[in-house]
Amino acid sequence: MDIRLGIIGFGGMGKHHAKHAPKGGVKVEAACDILPERVEEAKQEGIKGYHSVQELLADPEVNTVILTVPNHLHKEMAIKAAAAGKHVITEKPAALSVAELDEMEEACKKAGVCFTAHQNRRWDKDMLTIKHAYDHGTLGKIFTIESKLHSGNGYMHEWHLYKKYGGGMMYDWGVHLIDQILFMMPDAKIKSLYADVKNVLHEEVDDYFKIIMKLDNGVTVHIELSTYILKYQPRWLAGGDKGTMIVENLGGGKGAIYRTGKMLEKLPPQITETEAGPTRQFAPVPPGGIVEEALPKIESDVLEFYRNFKDVINGQGELLVKIPTVRRVLTVMEAVMRSAKTGEAIFLE
Numbered sequence: 001m002d003i004r005l006g007i008i009g010f011g012g013m014g015k016h017h018a019k020h021a022p023k024g025g026v027k028v029e030a031a032c033d034i035l036p037e038r039v040e041e042a043k044q045e046g047i048k049g050y051h052s053v054q055e056l057l058a059d060p061e062v063n064t065v066i067l068t069v070p071n072h073l074h075k076e077m078a079i080k081a082a083a084a085g086k087h088v089i090t091e092k093p094a095a096l097s098v099a100e101l102d103e104m105e106e107a108c109k110k111a112g113v114c115f116t117a118h119q120n121r122r123w124d125k126d127m128l129t130i131k132h133a134y135d136h137g138t139l140g141k142i143f144t145i146e147s148k149l150h151s152g153n154g155y156m157h158e159w160h161l162y163k164k165y166g167g168g169m170m171y172d173w174g175v176h177l178i179d180q181i182l183f184m185m186p187d188a189k190i191k192s193l194y195a196d197v198k199n200v201l202h203e204e205v206d207d208y209f210k211i212i213m214k215l216d217n218g219v220t221v222h223i224e225l226s227t228y229i230l231k232y233q234p235r236w237l238a239g240g241d242k243g244t245m246i247v248e249n250l251g252g253g254k255g256a257i258y259r260t261g262k263m264l265e266k267l268p269p270q271i272t273e274t275e276a277g278p279t280r281q282f283a284p285v286p287p288g289g290i291v292e293e294a295l296p297k298i299e300s301d302v303l304e305f306y307r308n309f310k311d312v313i314n315g316q317g318e319l320l321v322k323i324p325t326v327r328r329v330l331t332v333m334e335a336v337m338r339s340a341k342t343g344e345a346i347f348l349e
């Protein structure tokens with residue numbers, strides 16, 4: 001069976017899916033938007049354009065919808081689409097809360113339609129490079145993973161500036177960054193979590209967060225995002241007892257693995273005099289003391305998201321983005337906001 005997609009909301013991501021879904025074997029049938037110019041743009045792309053979601057849902061050619069409207073509308077649209085018998089793919093964040101997600105899932109189950117979320121950053125090569133090290137033991141036992149995203153280009157726009165539309169960076173990127181960690185180490189339980197969430201440049205919605213999670217596999221995860229720190233930081237750092245991996249950039253490919261033969265061995269019992277004063281551990285490493293290795297080559301294709309959805313609808317395989325994993329991310333996001341509000345650590349799983 002072909003997937004014949006109806007796009008609900010023909011803005012940035014609506015257009016993204018119109019362009020990329022066909023490459024993953026999904027036919028784009030129609031789009032709707034409340035803005036007449038967006039409806040015209042859809043028609044110019046050679047797909048049917050509707051002015052309301054009701055019209056799109058009444059189109060019998062459409063068997064699946066993708067929700068690319070602002071975040072506060074995902075629940076309402078998913079429930080309407082399920083009632084109309086359409087399979088539902090929602091953009092992230094799937095919902096504004098766990099309770100909303102549960103309602104959406106219930107509606108889809110009741111209607112017998114498929115339900116998934118576009119967690120496309122599970123295919124990011126930068127994250128998959130760190131996951132590769134975790135899965136293969138490249139760094140020995142990993143104790144620290146840092147996921148950082150800082151940029152001076154992070155001003156939010158339009159509906160992202162307002163709480164009532166599900167704005168703010170936690171709903172925008174927080175959902176990806178937390179999802180990536182849970183996807184990377186799916187079997188690890190979160191023992192505790194502490195978070196700081198701030199409004200630095202934006203009055204109404206969050207634009208900075210730091211989350212520290214202690215996992216029961218011994219890894220402590222640091223996630224940090226800002227829209228005001230003006231210099232990019234390495235996107236990822238993973239530290240193990242047999243090496244350190246740095247992935248410099250979003251997208252991956254830049255960075256290295258660092259190793260030393262002396263790691264964890266006793267240093268000579270002497271103090272080295274440096275420009276920064278006397279030190280044992282933090283004196284400059286002698287030449288050759290630390291060696292660099294290339295990052296592993298990672299293959300990944302985000303179009304797999306669409307191909308997998310088509311396979312599942314045709315009875316082959318399981319969804320790659322399952323709702324319980326989406327639910328877990330929203331549960332963590334709620335804990336993050338609770339910790340930020342109370343200033344206390346949360347004991348989660």
Ligand SMILES: NC(=O)c1ccc[n+]([C@@H]2O[C@H](COP(=O)([O-])OP(=O)(O)OC[C@H]3O[C@@H](n4cnc5c(N)ncnc54)[C@H](O)[C@@H]3O)[C@@H](O)[C@H]2O)c1
Pocket residue numbers: 008009010011012013014032033034035038052053067068069070071073091092093118120158159171172
């Ligand atoms: N997965 C990703 O990488 C990624 C990236 C960016 C955005 N997103 C998500 O995609 C969704 C859309 O974000 P965007 O950046 O495309 O927003 P956008 O503002 O560019 O587009 C939203 C569109 O929805 C339309 N719309 C609003 N109310 C509507 C209604 N009642 N019926 C029909 N159309 C309506 C708007 O007119 C607009 O054209 C959000 O949930 C966002 O979090 C995901």
